[in-house]
Amino acid sequence: MAGAPLPAARELARRHRLQWWEALPWAAGLAAFFLFPNYLAFGTQVLVTILFALSLDLVLGYAGIVTLGHAAFFGAGAYTVGMLAAHAGWTEPLSGLLAAALVAGLLGLVSGWILLRTHGLTLLMLTLCTMALLEQAANMFSEFTGGFDGMPGLSFKAIFGQFEFDVLYFRTQYLYALAVLFLGFAVVRVLVYSPFGRSLTGIRENLLRMHAVGAPVRARQVLVYAISAALAGVAGAVFVQATGYVNLAVLGLERAAGVLIILILGGYGRLYGAFAGALAYMLLEHTLSKAYPTAWQLGLGLTLMLVALFARNGIFGLADALRRRWSAR
Amino acid sequence: MDLASILLGGLAAGMVLFVVSVGLSVTMGLMGFVNLAHGGFAMLGGYAVVLAMRHWGLPFSAALAFGFAAIAALSVLLERTLYARLYRATELDQVLFTIGLVFVMIASVTLVVGPESQRVVLPAWLDGQTDLGFLRYRTYSLALIGAGTALMLALWLGFERTRTGARIRAAVDNRRMAESLGVDVGRLFTLTFALGSGLAAVGGGLGAEILGLDPQYPLRYLAYFLIVVAVGGLGRVTGVFCAALLIGVLDFTLKIYFPKGGTMFIYALTLALLLARPQGLFGRKGA
Amino acid sequence: MSETLLETRSLCKSFGALEVARRIDFRLQAGARHALIGPNGAGKTTFVNLLTGVLAPSSGRVLLDGEDVTRLAPARRVKRGIARTFQINQLFRGLTVLENVCIAVAERMGAGGGMLRPAGRRTEVVAEAARLIALLQLEADAGRRVGELPYGRQRLVEIAIALGLQPRVLLLDEPAAGIPSAESHILLAAIAALPADIAVLIIEHDMDLVFRFAERITVLVGGAVFAEGAPAEIAANREVREVYLGSALDA
Numbered sequence: 001m002a003g004a005p006l007p008a009a010r011e012l013a014r015r016h017r018l019q020w021w022e023a024l025p026w027a028a029g030l031a032a033f034f035l036f037p038n039y040l041a042f043g044t045q046v047l048v049t050i051l052f053a054l055s056l057d058l059v060l061g062y063a064g065i066v067t068l069g070h071a072a073f074f075g076a077g078a079y080t081v082g083m084l085a086a087h088a089g090w091t092e093p094l095s096g097l098l099a100a101a102l103v104a105g106l107l108g109l110v111s112g113w114i115l116l117r118t119h120g121l122t123l124l125m126l127t128l129c130t131m132a133l134l135e136q137a138a139n140m141f142s143e144f145t146g147g148f149d150g151m152p153g154l155s156f157k158a159i160f161g162q163f164e165f166d167v168l169y170f171r172t173q174y175l176y177a178l179a180v181l182f183l184g185f186a187v188v189r190v191l192v193y194s195p196f197g198r199s200l201t202g203i204r205e206n207l208l209r210m211h212a213v214g215a216p217v218r219a220r221q222v223l224v225y226a227i228s229a230a231l232a233g234v235a236g237a238v239f240v241q242a243t244g245y246v247n248l249a250v251l252g253l254e255r256a257a258g259v260l261i262i263l264i265l266g267g268y269g270r271l272y273g274a275f276a277g278a279l280a281y282m283l284l285e286h287t288l289s290k291a292y293p294t295a296w297q298l299g300l301g302l303t304l305m306l307v308a309l310f311a312r313n314g315i316f317g318l319a320d321a322l323r324r325r326w327s328a329r
Numbered sequence: 330m331d332l333a334s335i336l337l338g339g340l341a342a343g344m345v346l347f348v349v350s351v352g353l354s355v356t357m358g359l360m361g362f363v364n365l366a367h368g369g370f371a372m373l374g375g376y377a378v379v380l381a382m383r384h385w386g387l388p389f390s391a392a393l394a395f396g397f398a399a400i401a402a403l404s405v406l407l408e409r410t411l412y413a414r415l416y417r418a419t420e421l422d423q424v425l426f427t428i429g430l431v432f433v434m435i436a437s438v439t440l441v442v443g444p445e446s447q448r449v450v451l452p453a454w455l456d457g458q459t460d461l462g463f464l465r466y467r468t469y470s471l472a473l474i475g476a477g478t479a480l481m482l483a484l485w486l487g488f489e490r491t492r493t494g495a496r497i498r499a500a501v502d503n504r505r506m507a508e509s510l511g512v513d514v515g516r517l518f519t520l521t522f523a524l525g526s527g528l529a530a531v532g533g534g535l536g537a538e539i540l541g542l543d544p545q546y547p548l549r550y551l552a553y554f555l556i557v558v559a560v561g562g563l564g565r566v567t568g569v570f571c572a573a574l575l576i577g578v579l580d581f582t583l584k585i586y587f588p589k590g591g592t593m594f595i596y597a598l599t600l601a602l603l604l605a606r607p608q609g610l611f612g613r614k615g616a
Numbered sequence: 617m618s619e620t621l622l623e624t625r626s627l628c629k630s631f632g633a634l635e636v637a638r639r640i641d642f643r644l645q646a647g648a649r650h651a652l653i654g655p656n657g658a659g660k661t662t663f664v665n666l667l668t669g670v671l672a673p674s675s676g677r678v679l680l681d682g683e684d685v686t687r688l689a690p691a692r693r694v695k696r697g698i699a700r701t702f703q704i705n706q707l708f709r710g711l712t713v714l715e716n717v718c719i720a721v722a723e724r725m726g727a728g729g730g731m732l733r734p735a736g737r738r739t740e741v742v743a744e745a746a747r748l749i750a751l752l753q754l755e756a757d758a759g760r761r762v763g764e765l766p767y768g769r770q771r772l773v774e775i776a777i778a779l780g781l782q783p784r785v786l787l788l789d790e791p792a793a794g795i796p797s798a799e800s801h802i803l804l805a806a807i808a809a810l811p812a813d814i815a816v817l818i819i820e821h822d823m824d825l826v827f828r829f830a831e832r833i834t835v836l837v838g839g840a841v842f843a844e845g846a847p848a849e850i851a852a853n854r855e856v857r858e859v860y861l862g863s864a865l866d867a
Contacts, residue, residue: 008759136593214694298436304429
């Protein structure tokens with residue numbers, strides 16, 4: 001019996017379609033290239049951070065896996081590219097990206113398979129320990145990694161042999177980062193609207209129910225963890241290729257906590273939360289933290305407390321709530 | 330450095346870890362609340378002790394008592410007004426809130442007192458060395474070992490022999506059941522939170538000689554406190570005691586023989602341990 | 617004789633000194649309409665948890681279609697054809713009714729892990745979900761978030777999900793609980809419309825529903841099978857009346 005299709009079904013079929021406003025962030029990104037030629041180094045950092053935050057959103061916002069150690073994968077990608085350049089003379093950027101994705105993804109696969117047996121506080125601790133372990137290892141094997149001082153002065157070949165990395169104005173780096181972000185975002189977006197992505201939301205919403213519909217829960221979790229790790233690794237690789245420098249900070253708690261804060265501020269579980277959060281956070285940090293570091297820390301702390309107490313869904317969540325309040329009148 | 334000295338040094342450090350972490354273990358076991366700001370209470374306690382000694386001329390022991398009382402009072406205030414709103418919240422929100430709180434604590438101390446490291450001037454009776462017969466060792470470290478053991482015994486007795494202790498243990502094991510039996514878990518939690526934070530404050534002041542005291546203290550030692558609690562088991566005083574001593578001795582020893590990679594071993598060990606036994610060495614399964 | 621789809625042999629479960637399942641021998645044939653009744657705390661939901669794998673037994677075996685599934689994880693048992701509803705709704709509260717059912721249907725069709733095509737475009741999945749939603753008369757709420765629905769309607773979503781798994785064995789844990797009497801006919805119609813060859817086990821306290829639905833009744837008391845037989849036998853069984861039915865029947 002085929003009746004008229006449910007309106008809800010039609011809506012569901014349309015949900016993944018691109019909305020007009022989705023072009024805005026990319027237009028803004030391109031516009032910034034022309035409007036702020038002196039700030040492209042900063043801009044590149046923002047783009048890299050957005051990609052990193054997106055990768056965390058997959059795991060945290062969609063699959064509901066709370067981790068404080070995601071910088072482990074950012075750092076894995078960063079050091080892969082750095083070590084290949086410094087020790088093997090491998091400076092071709094695009095293949096470097098691929099290598100970083102593979103290494104970080106593999107690390108994610110293995111650590112996910114081991115760690116995702118646990119949950120809650122134990123999982124949180126274990127992700128922290130894994131990241132700290134990598135950081136200590138990088139410190140210890142300083143002949144390979146440059147130890148505490150890292151490896152400065154790395155240089156990379158031109159992209160496609162044409163576009164040289166521009167150390168002064170960061171023009172190539174910026175567009176490179178923008179392109180990589182675009183591709184990474186496309187991957188995440190397709191994933192999120194696919195049945196796989198929906199099942200992640202199911203896992204986050206009700207784990208018991210997911211098991212009870214026969215879903216291979218752990219396999220899905222490990223898979224998304226590995227994919228997210230690969231993306232984080234790519235972000236780390238772009239970071240090193242753009243700045244020519246890698247050190248322990250790529251694996252540190254500050255970077256891991258920072259990206260978590262960004263997602264919270266922008267709103268997790270919604271693709272563009274990473275964009276809003278990263279831009280807002282890095283602008284504020286750039287202006288405030290250098291000038292008044294203590295005040296910055298105080299303000300950040302207060303903001304986090306307030307968000308946790310009142311605005312759990314970040315900037316986007318607040319906007320949503322306001323919109324709902326307004327339309328309910 | 331010979332074995333005995335290393336052992337004693339590690340035990341002393343472990344004792345400090347115990348005094349600070351025991352409160353965290355009990356409150357996490359009781360309320361399931363991830364309080365990453367616990368180290369902040371230890372730091373504030375240390376500063377309270379230092380400032381009381383410096384500005385009011387209080388002797389060391391009195392300053393410690395003051396630190397306990399002041400931080401316990403502060404923690405009650407925070408718990409009733411802020412923490413209580415997040416008991417039903419997700420882990421993520423609790424983590425965020427407490428990270429934010431720690432940042433606020435660190436920034437406040439930096440603004441009010443300054444970023445420099447603070448020194449605790451030990452009283453004469455703790456200074457110098459004591460002759461144990463087979464060894465001469467720092468009186469202070471020996472006193473720490475003694476005090477930590479005494480505290481552990483006092484807490485253990487308190488949990489095992491008093492009605493309140495029994496209520497706490499019951500609520501840790503099964504909160505719903507305890508509530509249906511008439512236990513006022515909310516008030517119990519405020520009490521244990523105050524006690525735990527007060528103890529952390531004492532640990533901060535007592536251990537300032539070994540762990541140092543500066544605004545970065547809470548973040549620097551966060552991993553250690555969490556590891557001690559995770560390995561020792563939630564709500565298990567004896568478990569936390571053993572775990573703290575273990576970590577203290579291990580870390581102390583490793584820092585001497587492997588200054589570069591020593592900490593790595595502790596993280597690897599914790600990883601392996603928590604994977605094999607997610608409830609910690611001494612915790613109960615299914616907690 | 618129709619085939620035995622689900623069987624337990626000497627199934628036991630204890631928590632320390634507390635025995636919650638005592639040597640339960642149980643059989644469910646294809647096409648069965650079986651009810652499990654008993655006083656509160658008799659271990660009925662525990663039994664369902666043992667059947668579905670949420671709980672591991674202390675001893676004894678669970679066989680699905682002749683195959684020993686005692687060690688099999690819950691998700692794998694679902695793939696082998698056993699589905700359940702929970703006593704308290706277990707739904708994806710933040711998602712719409714349609715999405716809830718789609719997730720279940722997609723898993724059953726093996727499409728749950730697809731990464732390329734958007735979920736909303738898998739027309740086979742959506743069409744089947746829509747059919748189930750129509751069956752349970754939930755069309756009006758199909759686009760609403762489950763968390764916003766009244767409990768009774770959520771209960772119907774719970775049933776829709778179980779049906780979406782196209783099980784060979786369906787375990788319903790107090791399906792009528794929480795459904796207002798005005799809407800209970802929807803539930804009854806859905807149960808009546810179940811394919812004749814699947815085995816259905818209902819846990820219920822609503823004796824009306826039990827005696828209308830069941831062809832066979834098992835009475836569980838204190839974790840052990842107290843009595844088993846046709847509804848008329850059970851109703852006439854004096855011991856059962858004393859232990860459990862008592863006022864429920866006289867009312």
